[in-house]
Amino acid sequence: xxxxxxxxxxxxxxxxxxxxxxxxxxxxxxxxxxxxxxxxxxxxxxxxxxxxxxxxxxxxxxxxxxxxxxxxxxxxxxxxxxxxxxxxxxxxxxxxxxxxxxxxxxxxxxxxx
Amino acid sequence: xxxxxxxxxxxxxxxxxxxxxxxxxxxxxxxxxxxxxxxxxxxxxxxxxxxxxxxxxxxxxxxxxxxxxxxxxxxxxxxxxxxxxxxxxxxxxxxxxxxxxxxxxxxxxxxxxxxx
Numbered sequence: 408x409x410x411x412x413x414x415x416x417x418x419x420x421x422x423x424x425x426x427x428x429x430x431x432x433x434x435x436x437x438x439x440x441x442x443x444x445x446x447x448x449x450x451x452x453x454x455x456x457x458x459x460x461x462x463x464x465x466x467x468x469x470x471x472x473x474x475x476x477x478x479x480x481x482x483x484x485x486x487x488x489x490x491x492x493x494x495x496x497x498x499x500x501x502x503x504x505x506x507x508x509x510x511x512x513x514x515x516x517x518x519x520x
Numbered sequence: 521x522x523x524x525x526x527x528x529x530x531x532x533x534x535x536x537x538x539x540x541x542x543x544x545x546x547x548x549x550x551x552x553x554x555x556x557x558x559x560x561x562x563x564x565x566x567x568x569x570x571x572x573x574x575x576x577x578x579x580x581x582x583x584x585x586x587x588x589x590x591x592x593x594x595x596x597x598x599x600x601x602x603x604x605x606x607x608x609x610x611x612x613x614x615x616x617x618x619x620x621x622x623x624x625x626x627x628x629x630x631x632x633x634x635x636x
Contacts, residue, residue, distance in 0.1 A: 440625070449613050449630040450564075495563065506554040506617045506625050510563045 409434050411498050413511035420486045420518045428514045430479040430496035439479045440497045440508065441470050450495070453481075486518045522548045524616050526628035533604055534636055541599045541631045543614030549594040550616035554625075555587075558611040570597040604635045 410433040420426055430439070438457050442450040454463045456472035456479060463470050467490065469482045479496055493513045500507035523546040533539050543553055551572050556564040568589050569577045576589035586608075588600040597616075601608055613630040 442627075447632075450627045452624065452627070455624055497564075500566070506552055506615055507566055507569060508554075508564075508625070509566070512563050 411511040428481040432498040436498035442495045444493045524626045524628040532634045552617045553597040556613045
């Protein structure tokens with residue numbers, strides 16, 4: 408059974424600082440997703456990582472995937488308040504369908520001055 | 521990007537009644553849609569996979585008679601919570617896998633169900 412674990416679960420950051428959220432998954436997965444969720448809202452897609460060594464960047468966020476270590480990271484550079492949200496990673500559950508995802512617990516990120 | 525719309529966004533109902541939630545792909549065809557449930561301050565859990573024109577596939581522990589799923593067309597899947605009880609109160613989110621979109625999933629805005 409695929410399990411996805413994130414750490415930390417809570418992250419309080421100062422503006423301007425850097426930090427990394429880690430996402431470990433227990434069995435082979437074809438792809439890894441990162442999502443952002445604001446309070447009361449649905450998911451916003453951030454990154455889709457499809458292969459070992461994949462690295463994607465968008466603004467202050469950069470995601471990477473190491474399939475051998477079964478590890479993905481979401482790196483935050485020079486955090487700003489607008490990045491405060493809950494971040495989820497999700498791994499493909501396997502099988503024939505691309506939508507069967509197993510989510511991590513989520514990391515609640517708070518960026519303060 | 522493609523748009524997935526859910527309706528209603530919020531619904532409050534009395535215990536024992538049934539509630540229907542719609543999930544539509546607005547500008548693409550979705551052969552497969554997925555229904556997730558999210559309890560407050562928790563992660564998302566996959567409930568079922570909905571395939572156009574066939575029966576839904578439910579995840580272990582999800583009652584198929586309680587959560588009825590119908591995927592009648594390539595743009596519409598519905599989730600009906602039958603005889604709802606307060607413990608069914610949750611945020612229900614659908615996602616869709618589009619024809620021609622490789623790897624990307626599109627999530628609806630979510631529907632918050634409160635059962636009194």
